[in-house]
Amino acid sequence: TSQVTTVREAAPVLPEVKNIIAIASGKGGVGKSTTAVNLAVALADLGAKVGLIDADISGPSIPTMFNVEGEQPTVKKVGEKNVIIPITQYSVKLMSIGFLTPAESAVVWRGPMASSALRQFISDVEWGELDYLLIDLPPGTSDIHLTMVQTVPVTGAIIVTTPQKVALADATKGLTMFKQPQINVPVLGVVENMAYFSPEELPDNKYYLFGKEGGQKLAEKYKVPFLGEIPIVQSIRESGDTGFPAVYKNGITQKAYTELAETVAR
Numbered sequence: 001t002s003q004v005t006t007v008r009e010a011a012p013v014l015p016e017v018k019n020i021i022a023i024a025s026g027k028g029g030v031g032k033s034t035t036a037v038n039l040a041v042a043l044a045d046l047g048a049k050v051g052l053i054d055a056d057i058s059g060p061s062i063p064t065m066f067n068v069e070g071e072q073p074t075v076k077k078v079g080e081k082n083v084i085i086p087i088t089q090y091s092v093k094l095m096s097i098g099f100l101t102p103a104e105s106a107v108v109w110r111g112p113m114a115s116s117a118l119r120q121f122i123s124d125v126e127w128g129e130l131d132y133l134l135i136d137l138p139p140g141t142s143d144i145h146l147t148m149v150q151t152v153p154v155t156g157a158i159i160v161t162t163p164q165k166v167a168l169a170d171a172t173k174g175l176t177m178f179k180q181p182q183i184n185v186p187v188l189g190v191v192e193n194m195a196y197f198s199p200e201e202l203p204d205n206k207y208y209l210f211g212k213e214g215g216q217k218l219a220e221k222y223k224v225p226f227l228g229e230i231p232i233v234q235s236i237r238e239s240g241d242t243g244f245p246a247v248y249k250n251g252i253t254q255k256a257y258t259e260l261a262e263t264v265a266r
């Protein structure tokens with residue numbers, strides 16, 4: 001049997017966690033972390049118990065996006081074992097590779113190191129009872145991804161993409177990676193980020209800056225659900241930079257992320 005089935009058979013790794021969902025993208029900069037953050041907070045807002053692991057070794061941005069930069073998780077002893085207490089912010093329990101490394105230093109994470117950190121985030125963190133544990137994966141489809149996905153018993157994956165051709169090509173690789181027999185992680189669906197822009201003064205006008213419905217067509221082509229579209233909104237970027245999630249801001253962004261969370265929770 002493959003390594004994946006071994007991991008799954010070894011489960012329950014986290015018997016109190018109902019769903020472990022990987023958030024993936026083919027490319028960097030398409031809004032994978034932004035989607036993970038706002039989905040996590042939106043799910044918590046709907047009343048779910050939510051945890052979020054930032055496994056993005058290429059640039060862990062969760063601490064900034066949750067305004068907990070520089071915080072250090074505490075460790076307590078439970079019997080013989082050291083247990084890491086996650087940082088809780090906006091009702092979401094957090095663990096990040098960024099909590100382990102100073103923000104400005106360039107740490108080169110090798111595959112085995114990254115996987116072992118992720119394994120530790122699963123096995124040594126006091127997650128407690130959770131409905132959803134989201135994992136913000138690094139962008140791409142390298143060996144690191146394969147190992148990471150095989151390291152934890154992922155129940156499903158969400159692919160984030162922007163609508164233009166060059167992003168979709170990479171998103172396709174991500175999608176097919178999960179579908180490979182030796183990985184065999186169900187793809188829960190595709191989220192199209194930066195789907196369109198609407199000027200504040202013309203809210204009914206949609207401008208498809210990166211092309212129209214690329215994510216939707218990708219979902220159709222591979223027969224996976226289309227989970228929804230998130231527009232380009234200045235406040236989404238600002239929210240990421242200031243660490244106050246866009247889902248808390250009334251209006252278009254709140255609606256988009258709440259709908260996404262409702263779709264995922266269904």
Ligand code: ADP
Pocket residue numbers: 025027028029030031032033034035061139193194230231232233234236237238240241
């Ligand atoms: P990734 O995790 O895919 O590398 P990020 O989530 O870090 O991407 O997003 C990259 C940049 O784009 C960030 O500055 C983020 O605030 C911004 N961004 C992401 N999604 C949107 C959006 N829908 N509207 C406006 N800005 C966005």
